[in-house]
Amino acid sequence: MGDDKGTDCSLPLTAAQLGIWFSAAVNSDKSTFNIVEYSKICGPVDFGRLSSAIRRVAAATSVFHTSFLVRDGIPRQYRSVREIELEIVDFSLDPHCDASAEQWILRDSRTITEINQGELYRLALIRLSKGSVIIYIRCHHVLIDQYGIRLVLESIDAAYKREESLLSLDAVSQWNGYAGVVHEDALYHASNRRATDGKFWREHLEGFSRFSLSDKFDSAFETGVTIRHSFELTEDLNLSIEQIASSEKLNWSRLGVAFIIAYLQRASGSKDLTISLLYRNRDEKSRHVPAMLVNTLPLRIRVEGKESIATIGHRIDEAICLLKEYGRFPGYEIDRLVGTESRGFGPIVNIVADSYASLFNSQISDTVNFNIGPVSDFSFHIYRREKRTVVHLRAKASLYTHSEVVRHALRLQRLLAAVASDPGMAIGDIDVLSPDERRQL
Numbered sequence: 001m002g003d004d005k006g007t008d009c010s011l012p013l014t015a016a017q018l019g020i021w022f023s024a025a026v027n028s029d030k031s032t033f034n035i036v037e038y039s040k041i042c043g044p045v046d047f048g049r050l051s052s053a054i055r056r057v058a059a060a061t062s063v064f065h066t067s068f069l070v071r072d073g074i075p076r077q078y079r080s081v082r083e084i085e086l087e088i089v090d091f092s093l094d095p096h097c098d099a100s101a102e103q104w105i106l107r108d109s110r111t112i113t114e115i116n117q118g119e120l121y122r123l124a125l126i127r128l129s130k131g132s133v134i135i136y137i138r139c140h141h142v143l144i145d146q147y148g149i150r151l152v153l154e155s156i157d158a159a160y161k162r163e164e165s166l167l168s169l170d171a172v173s174q175w176n177g178y179a180g181v182v183h184e185d186a187l188y189h190a191s192n193r194r195a196t197d198g199k200f201w202r203e204h205l206e207g208f209s210r211f212s213l214s215d216k217f218d219s220a221f222e223t224g225v226t227i228r229h230s231f232e233l234t235e236d237l238n239l240s241i242e243q244i245a246s247s248e249k250l251n252w253s254r255l256g257v258a259f260i261i262a263y264l265q266r267a268s269g270s271k272d273l274t275i276s277l278l279y280r281n282r283d284e285k286s287r288h289v290p291a292m293l294v295n296t297l298p299l300r301i302r303v304e305g306k307e308s309i310a311t312i313g314h315r316i317d318e319a320i321c322l323l324k325e326y327g328r329f330p331g332y333e334i335d336r337l338v339g340t341e342s343r344g345f346g347p348i349v350n351i352v353a354d355s356y357a358s359l360f361n362s363q364i365s366d367t368v369n370f371n372i373g374p375v376s377d378f379s380f381h382i383y384r385r386e387k388r389t390v391v392h393l394r395a396k397a398s399l400y401t402h403s404e405v406v407r408h409a410l411r412l413q414r415l416l417a418a419v420a421s422d423p424g425m426a427i428g429d430i431d432v433l434s435p436d437e438r439r440q441l
Contacts, residue, residue: 010071010078013142014185014329017282019167020142021075022332024115030227031110036138038105039367041360043259046160050133051086051125053159058084058123061152062178063290065141068116075115077182079175089136097128102414105136113140143156147280148354149292157359163379168211181286181293187327198243198337203295211274211346213267213378213408214399216315225397226375229405231413233389240420242387245269246312247423248284254320255384256297256351257325258313259419262427263412264347277320278350279327291327296331297323298338298345305428309419312427322347348379348394356385378408410434 014020024033028101041050058064058151065332067080091097104126113120119141126134133154137149145205188194233241233245259368265275282296301319303312339346354366366384382394391412411432418430431438 010069011075011179012186013068013075013077014182014291014293015189015328016145016294017077017333018075018293019296019330019332020140021115024142027226027374030112031115032273033141034109034111034113034138035141035144035146035149036105036109036128036133036136037153037367038148039153039356039359039364040128040134041132041363043133043363045131045133045360045363047125047127047131047133050156051088051134051161053156054123054125054157054362055084055086057152057155058086060174060291061155062171062175063139063148063292064121064123065171065175066094066120066143068142070116071190073261081171085119085123087122088127089124090127092127092129094129099130101126101134107136108138111138112161115140115142128355129432138315140319141148143162143292145280145289145292145294147282147294148292150356151288151290155355155361160360174281177286177289179383181289181291184285186291191385194329197326198324198333201298201329201334204335205274205300205334207359208298208338208345209272209275210338210344211264211268211270212399213347216399227397227400227402227405228392229394229402229409230390231409232394233391233416236385237416238389241416244310244419244423248313249309249312252384253351253353254317255309255313255314256353256384257320257349258309259317259416260347260349260380261301261303261413262309262312262419263415263432265305266415266430267408267429268412269270271304272299272300272302274346276331276344276346276348277323279323281327295327296344296348297327298331298334299323300345303427308424308426310423344376347377348375350379350381351384352382353384380412407437 014339014362024030039193059248062079064084065081066077068075068077091100094100104408108122120140122138124136128134137151137152139149140380240343241255242252245252248268258433261273263276265271275295275298277299279295279297281293288294299319301315356367375394375396377396381393381394383390388422391409391411403423414432415430
């Protein structure tokens with residue numbers, strides 16, 4: 001197997017990849033385009049078998065053999081077969097091994113990567129005490145999305161358990177599958193359906209005004225430094241939200257979006273809200289292919305203070321069904337249609353409710369999405385896994401201070417708690433301010 005750079009075997013970029021390509025071109029902080037996920041597996045673990053499983057899966061997975069070039073001014077991708085590097089990092093004798101591993105991950109997440117030069121990924125197996133390990137994956141976002149990383153972890157799990165029937169470790173067939181997904185994307189862009197979808201978005205967003213939680217204005221395209229803050233929902237709060245979803249027959253992810261929409265309405269007073277929703281954008285053909293396919297789409301909804309969270313949730317369910325119908329149209333082109341110029345349509349909202357419970361003999365104690373890609377304003381990422389829910393807030397430092405981000409987190413928690421105690425209450429009756437904030441008004 002060799003390098004397809006000089007042949008006609010190169011492929012176009014998917015629409016999602018082009019969005020990342022254009023965004024990276026105008027951003028100086030290339031580290032924001034790293035997508036980082038790691039899974040901690042509690043021991044005992046067969047270290048040799050696990051490292052072998054990671055190498056086997058990576059050797060067959062197309063994204064770890066994809067390189068990019070610009071031909072006649074157009075970016076292309078091609079298969080560049082290389083030896084897989086798996087770094088072994090040993091903190092097993094460190095009395096503060098967990099903290100040391102987190103610091104190592106933090107440093108590596110800030111690695112500067114250029115799309116058309118150097119390695120676009122890093123794989124590491126980190127030894128901790130008592131036989132525990134961390135599987136660490138860092139990729140440039142142009143290669144893969146979060147769902148794709150989950151697919152890689154599932155394949156590593158199957159290889160580790162030697163469940164060969166669940167695996168396809170033939171590199172050529174995997175590349176052909178990847179190429180099929182890319183060509184399917186290209187066919188859509190050459191079809192009449194693309195023009196129909198573009199017409200829908202122009203009409204749907206008529207009178208659209210970009211929404212922000214900040215009253216500052218930053219004209220720069222660059223995402224710049226990102227402020228981070230996270231919190232975890234209590235067990236009781238988790239259970240209450242589950243009960244609301246069940247009683248209202250709402251998908252948990254839809255309810256998660258409803259909570260964020262309700263918070264934005266309370267924080268701003270605005271009734272016409274638009275968020276940037278991360279849409280998986282996969283069909284049956286692409287459901288098992290690690291790739292960068294996620295699309296960022298505007299979800300526009302009108303919210304009244306007299307509505308309950310369930311009412312908002314059901315309308316969001318309807319809005320997302322409509323969004324799916326027109327969801328293949330590239331978000332970066334919608335960006336141009338409405339003139340937001342790479343700044344997004346509003347706060348990014350990403351709800352992930354994937355279970356990792358069955359992986360690695362149910363030994364995974366934690367899976368962390370450490371770096372989630374660039375943030376042009378503000379983002380909410382909610383991860384629900386094995387009865388745990390973690391909320392990550394990310395914000396552009398030129399628009400928000402750390403204390404402002406923390407205040408948004410505390411106010412969101414108050415809204416969640418209020419709805420959990422009285423699911424039928426009107427969101428306009430929820431006071432998200434603390435007593436001190438209320439006194440200062």
